[in-house]
Amino acid sequence: MYIVLDPKSSRPIYEQIIHKVKEQVALGVALPGDKVPSVREMSSQLMVNPNTVSRAYRELEGMGIFVTMRGKGTFISDSFRAANQEEAKRRVQEKVKETVLDAIYGNVAKQTYKQWLDRYYKELGGGESHED
């Protein structure tokens, strides 16, 4: 798995890692069961402290995206945990509201927004999303 960070971003490195990993998994670049680079590998690849990578991995495990097997390594989970979904949905909704606000100030028409939406859902979603 190859990841590129944006050193200029004010966003914490561990969050960038989390985000990029989620992206790779959503895109299907990284598949369930795949081995993930070890903390050390990733940290030297990204020129970042192992602790930083470790934290990102720990949180990804907490999200049910990673599974780690002590002494063996870390892997992409083969089943996302469904827990906390309500909470997650609420947060998404908040974020959508926020984004719309920004879109209005950025003079982005609803139509344009919807085009982006279609594009990204297609790119990232792979049709797997099926609501309860």
Next chain:
Amino acid sequence: MYIVLDPKSSRPIYEQIIHKVKEQVALGVALPGDKVPSVREMSSQLMVNPNTVSRAYRELEGMGIFVTMRGKGTFISDSFRAANQEEAKRRVQEKVKETVLDAIYGNVAKQTYKQWLDRYYKELGGGESHED
């Protein structure tokens, strides 16, 4: 202008203020030309450090949403700055992508997302947004 903050949010207070102000303006609650409470007023209203309000106002002025007239006070601008619009658009697009990613992990269907979109555009935007 009345604003309510969420003291528990991890989001910085000054950002919350910015967000709420933008919301009020988008909703049409605060109209162009309207006088905005002074930093002191606002800070005592919100029980918040004046520095915090001051910073929010400064950034809002930078965005072209506030205009300050020395000795008179701060007002809602009657024309948003068009500058940096490309940049703003790009950021919005990034944010949309991010939100879609979260939506996928939160099991939010595209259709649901679009419903929210329609709702919020209606609530917040009116029909004023017309792209260049």
Next chain:
Amino acid sequence: MYIVLDPKSSRPIYEQIIHKVKEQVALGVALPGDKVPSVREMSSQLMVNPNTVSRAYRELEGMGIFVTMRGKGTFISDSFRAANQEEAKRRVQEKVKETVLDAIYGNVAKQTYKQWLDRYYKELGGGESHED
């Protein structure tokens, strides 16, 4: 809030802190809304690295037991998050099974176990537990 660690325990320090805090809250020694010692205070009190305390606090926040307000401090949450309860219950059940196994090997009679149970529920529960 006073906490005592067991330096001999093999259990990670951050877990010990989490456990002790949960205990204090359950006992009603620490009440919702109470300010918690700052990371620095706690770390010097316990003679432990601030990062270690920080991690414990972060996880406690994740569990919905702590609420932190940037620049102000950390506080006992006034409402525990109900999310993930099913998952939590399942883990408790596993743990009960395990404990019973240990009890059998430790020659602890069921009756004795139940006495302990009554005692600890009384000590720790405060009668607040009411199942859905």
Next chain:
Amino acid sequence: MYIVLDPKSSRPIYEQIIHKVKEQVALGVALPGDKVPSVREMSSQLMVNPNTVSRAYRELEGMGIFVTMRGKGTFISDSFRAANQEEAKRRVQEKVKETVLDAIYGNVAKQTYKQWLDRYYKELGGGESHED
């Protein structure tokens, strides 16, 4: 003796083995005097490093559950060691306290807990436990 491990568990494999063996013995599936698979057999059966099995066996012997006879093999002991029983009891009590704490946070009522208790004592212990 057939054992199934959970490779995803964060629990060390050697502990899982210990736990499963104790369970089998408590359930009466493995009886005193029974021969236990050799370290090699077990390790190939579980697809696990022999060192890992070896460690589990060593600890089980330390607990007085296994007895090894040089050149003959390893067997289920016909008498559990009574030594350190006070110590064992104390640890069980600690664990019960801990479990109650988790139960409270997981919103598990005392009644529910007792039901589980009855079930597991019945499943695992039979009526063999008779306190000193």
Next chain:
DNA sequence: GTGGTCTAGACCACA
């Protein structure tokens, strides 16, 4: 003052 992030480097448990 507060908590959040990151680095550098160490030691340990596990496989």
Next chain:
DNA sequence: GTGGTCTAGACCACC
């Protein structure tokens, strides 16, 4: 080899 834990010390954002 892997990940987990901890320390020491630094800088930053927020209030």
